[in-house]
Amino acid sequence: MDPALLVQMLIGALLGISVYLPLATGQLTLATPAFYAVGGTLAALLSTRWPVLGARIDGSFPLPSFLLELALGGALAGLLALLVGRIVLRLQGIYLAIATIALVEIVRVAILNLPFTGGAVGIFGIPQPFPSAAGYLLPALALLLLAGWVCQRLEVMALGRAMAAVREDELAARCMGIDTTQVKLTAFVMSAVLAGGTGVLAAHFLNTWNARQGSFDSAVIMLAFVILGGSRSWLGPVLGGLVLTALPELLRPVGDARLVLFGLVILSGPALFPQGLVTPGLLERLGRLGDPAGRPGAEGSRP
Amino acid sequence: MGGLAVLGQQADPAAKAVPAADAPNGALTIGGVIALTGNANLYGQDQRLGISLAREWAGSRRRQPGEPPLRPLHFQLQDGGSDEATAIAGFNLLIRQGVLALIGPTLSQQAFAADPIAQRRGVPVVAPSNTAKGIPQIGPFISRVSAQSSVIAPLSISEALRRDPRIRRVAVFYSQDDAFSTSETAIFQRTLRARGLTPVSVQRTQLADNDFQIPITAALQADPQLVVISIQAVGGGNLVRQLRELGYRGAIVVGNGMNTPNIYPICQRWCDGILIAQAYSPELDTPVNRTFRNLLRGSSPDRSPSQITAQAFTAYQVLFEAVQRLQRRGGLENVNLGQARKALMEELLAGQYDTPLGPIRFTPDGELVQGQFYVAQVRMDPGGRSGRFALVRETGVSGGAGGSASPPAR
Numbered sequence: 001m002d003p004a005l006l007v008q009m010l011i012g013a014l015l016g017i018s019v020y021l022p023l024a025t026g027q028l029t030l031a032t033p034a035f036y037a038v039g040g041t042l043a044a045l046l047s048t049r050w051p052v053l054g055a056r057i058d059g060s061f062p063l064p065s066f067l068l069e070l071a072l073g074g075a076l077a078g079l080l081a082l083l084v085g086r087i088v089l090r091l092q093g094i095y096l097a098i099a100t101i102a103l104v105e106i107v108r109v110a111i112l113n114l115p116f117t118g119g120a121v122g123i124f125g126i127p128q129p130f131p132s133a134a135g136y137l138l139p140a141l142a143l144l145l146l147a148g149w150v151c152q153r154l155e156v157m158a159l160g161r162a163m164a165a166v167r168e169d170e171l172a173a174r175c176m177g178i179d180t181t182q183v184k185l186t187a188f189v190m191s192a193v194l195a196g197g198t199g200v201l202a203a204h205f206l207n208t209w210n211a212r213q214g215s216f217d218s219a220v221i222m223l224a225f226v227i228l229g230g231s232r233s234w235l236g237p238v239l240g241g242l243v244l245t246a247l248p249e250l251l252r253p254v255g256d257a258r259l260v261l262f263g264l265v266i267l268s269g270p271a272l273f274p275q276g277l278v279t280p281g282l283l284e285r286l287g288r289l290g291d292p293a294g295r296p297g298a299e300g301s302r303p
Numbered sequence: 304m305g306g307l308a309v310l311g312q313q314a315d316p317a318a319k320a321v322p323a324a325d326a327p328n329g330a331l332t333i334g335g336v337i338a339l340t341g342n343a344n345l346y347g348q349d350q351r352l353g354i355s356l357a358r359e360w361a362g363s364r365r366r367q368p369g370e371p372p373l374r375p376l377h378f379q380l381q382d383g384g385s386d387e388a389t390a391i392a393g394f395n396l397l398i399r400q401g402v403l404a405l406i407g408p409t410l411s412q413q414a415f416a417a418d419p420i421a422q423r424r425g426v427p428v429v430a431p432s433n434t435a436k437g438i439p440q441i442g443p444f445i446s447r448v449s450a451q452s453s454v455i456a457p458l459s460i461s462e463a464l465r466r467d468p469r470i471r472r473v474a475v476f477y478s479q480d481d482a483f484s485t486s487e488t489a490i491f492q493r494t495l496r497a498r499g500l501t502p503v504s505v506q507r508t509q510l511a512d513n514d515f516q517i518p519i520t521a522a523l524q525a526d527p528q529l530v531v532i533s534i535q536a537v538g539g540g541n542l543v544r545q546l547r548e549l550g551y552r553g554a555i556v557v558g559n560g561m562n563t564p565n566i567y568p569i570c571q572r573w574c575d576g577i578l579i580a581q582a583y584s585p586e587l588d589t590p591v592n593r594t595f596r597n598l599l600r601g602s603s604p605d606r607s608p609s610q611i612t613a614q615a616f617t618a619y620q621v622l623f624e625a626v627q628r629l630q631r632r633g634g635l636e637n638v639n640l641g642q643a644r645k646a647l648m649e650e651l652l653a654g655q656y657d658t659p660l661g662p663i664r665f666t667p668d669g670e671l672v673q674g675q676f677y678v679a680q681v682r683m684d685p686g687g688r689s690g691r692f693a694l695v696r697e698t699g700v701s702g703g704a705g706g707s708a709s710p711p712a713r
Contacts, residue, residue, distance in 0.1 A: 002392070002395050002396065002399065004391060004392065004395045004420075005392060005395070008388055008391075008392070059419070112479065112480055113479070119479075119482075119485050119486075120479065120480055120481055120482040120483075120484075120485045120486075121411065121412065121415075121435055121482040121485070121486060122412060122415070122482070124415035124437065124441075125415070125419075125437075125441070128419075131423075132423070133395070133420075206387050206388065206391065206416045207415060207416050207417075207419045207420075208387060208412065208415035208416045210412055210482070211480065212386070212412070213387075248389070249392050249396075252381065252382070252396065256339065256382075258382075259340055
């Protein structure tokens with residue numbers, strides 16, 4: 001498979017986890033594209049306008065500067081989430097979703113109109129830390145493994161359990177002494193940091209960055225990653241992000257009908273798998289398969 | 304990491320030998336990455352048509368006596384979508400399949416994403432419709448046959464001011480979230496300022512807008528004598544119609560976004576009289592443009608020739624002619640694909656071409672040098688359903704092959 005497509009798939013998976021994290025506390029936010037755009041714009045600006053980072057005339061870019069950008073992009077997005085989260089996380093359900101859509105629009109219009117972000121054309125000629133697209137596989141995979149590891153750790157940590165408690169019943173969680181605002185805010189900031197870092201990666205990978213990258217349309221696609229993959233485990237949005245990013249490309253041999261088929265997949269996914277492809281039940285069955293006691297013949301093989 | 308680098312190199316067949324012209328597999332492949340889906344697909348459909356007409360034209364070329372055989376060309380089309388990621392995927396796929404050169408992508412924003420990939424792999428790109436500043440500067444393998452708006456846009460303003468030198472009050476409209484419209488309006492406004500005219504009203508709209516009552520009302524309060532519009536076809540057509548319906552009677556100059564017959568059904572009889580500068584005129588009376596129009600009439604009798612179609616035709620034509628010249632000089636013998644790509648790029652930039660756009664050539668860095676540009680006025684049929692871009696002035700630009708401004712010879 002084309003390494004560039006693999007990188008795009010990994011970026012999809014990272015954005016899927018970013019939408020999943022607030023959902024793990026029961027909060028439907030669509031703010032991920034805003035933080036993705038903040039990270040991407042920061043990387044585009046720093047690497048093209050700030051000579052200290054060492055972009056060379058041949059279009060190459062030192063790796064340490066790229067890693068510094070990753071950290072800065074994540075930090076800036078996280079800071080923005082901290083400021084905005086305090087206000088918008090007072091809202092719930094559809095109202096929260098609408099408030100976060102507004103955030104996406106504000107960031108988009110700001111990037112479009114700021115004097116230094118290149119207007120509608122955007123910023124182009126972003127220097128490359130790697131000689132080919134395959135180079136991006138390593139940082140993208142590392143970022144995904146790190147995010148996955150954090151999500152996996154959360155399952156056994158107090159914070160993760162508190163997140164699950166808030167998702168199941170916020171009032172009951174508060175009665176048990178959980179600072180629900182803090183829990184929700186933490187998940188929101190983690191989601192933003194991840195989206196910001198992904199934006200930095202994407203800006204270099206795409207060679208160019210403009211206001212269209214973080215739009216409401218992309219929010220809908222990222223939400224589809226989670227809905228198709230399943231929102232009860234971090235593996236769900238990863239699978240959703242990988243599959244839904246790859247599918248339009250893998251369907252190219254079909255020709256003009258490929259987007260029709262893609263639409264059918266998005267439609268039939270929730271119809272056939274209402275809880276997504278990856279459900280807690282499926283993970284439990286897989287876990288039992290991996291366990292020697294769960295081999296065929298033992299209790300795991302019951303129909 | 305080393306394994307990944309190998310993975311990247313294996314994906315490029317540049318080291319494979321180019322087959323001989325008379326071998327059974329002697330055909331070389333040109334790739335096209337064009338927006339067939341997404342919001343740029345209207346342009347993509349016109350481009351697909353233009354390339355298919357050019358292939359018909361190329362297929363009918365006969366070998367002259369004494370000439371070596373023509374090098375057959377295949378064409379492989381991929382959907383570039385209207386976003387950056389899909390264009391990148393399309394470029395990567397075709398480069399991996401071993402194309403000799405690429406045509407595309409449709410939007411300038413996509414070009415800034417995908418062209419660096421072709422540049423790094425050393426694959427020649429001819430852009431049929433990228434008008435943003437800085438496209439050929441992406442690298443030596445990137446060229447275009449679409450003139451920058453900075454060359455074309457001022458011509459229509461000059462024509463409007465020539466018709467009515469008393470114009471002092473100008474209103475400007477543009478969609479602020481569209482890359483093409485924002486760069487074009489900057490040129491329009493710079494041209495106006497150079498003529499001593501400061502816009503009395505500048506109205507910003509969005510790409511998706513179709514109702515312009517509020518900005519029009521605001522602009523009409525300043526009582527403009529000329530309205531200059533940089534908005535894409537559908538929105539722009541609606542704006543012109545609503546301007547007239549709300550009582551504006553003055554001159555209208557529109558930008559390249561409305562340079563398509565697709566506006567006729569939208570603004571209907573209200574389109575009549577609007578001025579537009581064009582890089583292509585259907586009324587240009589040269590053999591190759593007659594051939595282009597005849598081919599179009601034969602394949603789609605209901606479509607009028609448009610600039611986007613003519614530019615896509617031109618993109619394929621220049622590649623075809625450059626390949627054949629290279630073939631005649633023996634530049635495709637005993638070379639691998641990577642060397643053939645490099646030789647083709649040099650041949651492409653060195654050539655002169657007689658195209659439906661008029662005579663063209665390239666600067667050494669791949670920028671288009673086009674001799675003639677045109678100012679047209681829309682003339683609608685009495686029924687108001689259909690019309691034409693009537694050529695009112697043909698302009699030679701310095702550095703090009705043409706002469707100075709003159710009325711068209713018709």
